[in-house]
Amino acid sequence: MGCAARRRGALSTERADWSPALADRRLFRRGQGSARRLTRTLPIIVGVAAGFMLVVDRFSMIRFGTFSMGAAVTILVAGSLLALSPLVLGAGMPRVIPMPMTIFFAYSVMRLALQPSIDGVQNVAILLIVGLGVSFSARGWTHERAGLSVSVLAGCGIVISGLALVQAATGAVIYGTRSFALSALVALAAAIAVPSGRLLARVAPIVIVAAIVASLSRTASIIAVLLLAGLVVRLPRGRRTVLALGGLALAAGGAWTLITTFPPLRDRFLGGDQAAEFGGLAINTSGRSALWEALMDSAMTTPVFGQGPGSAAGLVEARFYPILLPHNEYIRLFHDLGIVGLALFAFGCIALIGRIAVRAARTDHPIHWAALLAMIAVLTAAATDNVFLYPFVMVPLAVLVGFSLGMPVTERMSIRRDK
Template sequence: MSAAATSNVVLRQQRRLFLSALSVFCILAGGTLYRLKWNAEFTVAVFLIAIFSLPCALFRRPDQSAGQLEPINPLRQRIPLPLWSFAACVILSEIRMQTVEGAQNTLVYLSFVAVMAIAASWTSAGSPLLLLTWVRSAAVVMAVCYIFTVIVTGPGSDSFYLNSDRGYGEIAWVGVVAAVSLAKPSRFGYILPLLLLAACVLSLSRTVMAVCALLFLSVVTQRRERGERRKLLLLTAAMAGGAYFLLTRYQPLEDRFTHNDGQQVAGWEVGTSGRATMWRVTWESIKKSPWTGHGIGSAEHLMSRLAMDHPHNDYLRLWHDFGIIGLGLWVASILVLGRGAYRRWRAASNDADRAIHKAALLALVGLSLNVITSNLLVYISVMVPVAVIIGTSMGRANAEGVRLAPSSARGCGAPNDEVRKDLTEACVGAAMSE
């Protein structure tokens, strides 16, 4: 292989290693950053890296001497227009508001979009398995540490790297996404996803527990075979029975779901841990400006009157900050991304691409469900791994039909015919070796 081709392959590996390493760091150290009060610095660092890398990922560089950089996949899925529009809405709102809370949220929102676009451009044939394997491994390490902490201090407790009680669940579900997507259709394929699900149950995080249980069901939907429907029904029945047993026999979990703030829903006592009050106050404020909202960061300012930091419902946050327009753009973005991930998953012809497309779909589902009762959209340690997973899936769109672009193609430079051939052989070899 020529020296130029070797440099191209090394750079390709460095790029995918960086994104995978960044995702693993967020999973392992996200809670610690909050505890040490370094979250703001980390958010700024991620934003600056993403913004400076984004032009090279999106636009052509006319200097052909920069041919050491790999070309992008010309058939990859682009960032949907509603998501770019949402980013523009965020920028305009921050220009108008100019608040500390708004600036923090702005950096997270824009980093999510930028990291997704960069991941789509930097994806290579070996990226899906590398990313998902690393994320799964990090999640397993977290689960083992958390289970050990529960043995010592009890269910729902904090641990040395988390920022608050039940904070484990805020990031653990991303590991479930990776583990389920990589699970083999065999009895041993259930082991790691089941371990992560058990850790989520012990965290007593209600929404995360339900979301992870739903994600776990997809472990039987790997190859879309005829027997999968029967397996899915059996697994659903088994998990429903297990959930009923835990809710009625496991007192810590029963207390989390019922006995805490005495809220009544259809005659049943339901515990919301104060969320009902926060949602009511947020909704009353939304009604004063439902179309354009009160500006980014205004939800946090409103919650400060209740001695709280967030409204614990990101759909209400989006509605309150950006109005129905901003909320609609976000929902439309998720729907477009989800439809694309589902179509890619159905069309994938190899296990690696099938796994990353399924992971992207599950990540979108998990995020959309989790934010009903949480604040994940403004947590950089959650949004970065999710963006990398979705972006990697987008970068592998139509991968079977990709032919490396000629020198006039968009991307950060383009290699000659000899280098192009060596790159193709190297990518195939890397995918087979991984």
């Protein structure tokens, strides 16, 4: 009886100290602190995402004629996930992908069947990985797994950023600079969302941003600096809005200072063709303006349904070799899938962002902030790069989005941030 009474007393004391903030902090820390146990139960897609992020574009550097090992791995992963897809349906998992995005995936497969091409197969394979990656991640969602997944991707960001800094310092070729920078944006979103109680969590965003800037990738550098304003999500809710606006202003000022005063980055922005103008400065597009004009002229010949997946890459390679890709995903989608495909994709992305934002506002869980920041970063980078074609960007993004959408929107646990 004495032991039982003491247990009841301890339980009542624990309940007296219980709060939603403390609960979420404990759940997230449990996800961070029990990696050995949880790694065995994490969805396979998390390991696939981490693998793609750590390798970045190394597989693409290995080529067999016109075909790369990266393309082979992408198609193999897509086929494996497609073979496992009955597990998602068999579990009775509710639909998590918005209907416009689901129709977009189906439409892309149909257009590939009607106008097959090698580039189109790889493009659609990545779309399948993203859709199935979201579904598998959502199916396996728990607080612990979500917390660990955010930490795993942030940790991968530290690793690849360290290697990228070594590359910048020594000249050794480890990753393609643009490929690293785009992959690191997703890792940065995860690192920003991790609660700041540990030293690694505090320094990770700065290390990743430094590596992205050192890569001299223009679009990624601007996005990375601006994303730092998202660090306000680590603070209590009441102090965020004003600080977010102030942080965004400081980040914008910092980005402008880097562009105009840091010589290597300044030359990247202000040298070259100077084909665009922004804020009174002539901006270097590295020949992109010519690509985009040619693609738009071609796209307007079949504006409704497009010319089939992979057709934009074929046009660019034929007319602008050694450039192989359009460097603008929205123009590529318009060229390949027409206004129908572009509209479905746009509505699907809007719906995804809306669902994630609602969950972030209601629960304040780090997984939602990580997914939201990553979505914003990737969709912004898509205006000048080929992010939708890179599995080392899209698979980690799919994991964050899937875990976010897997969490019930009615979940009422308000996240805690260490003070």
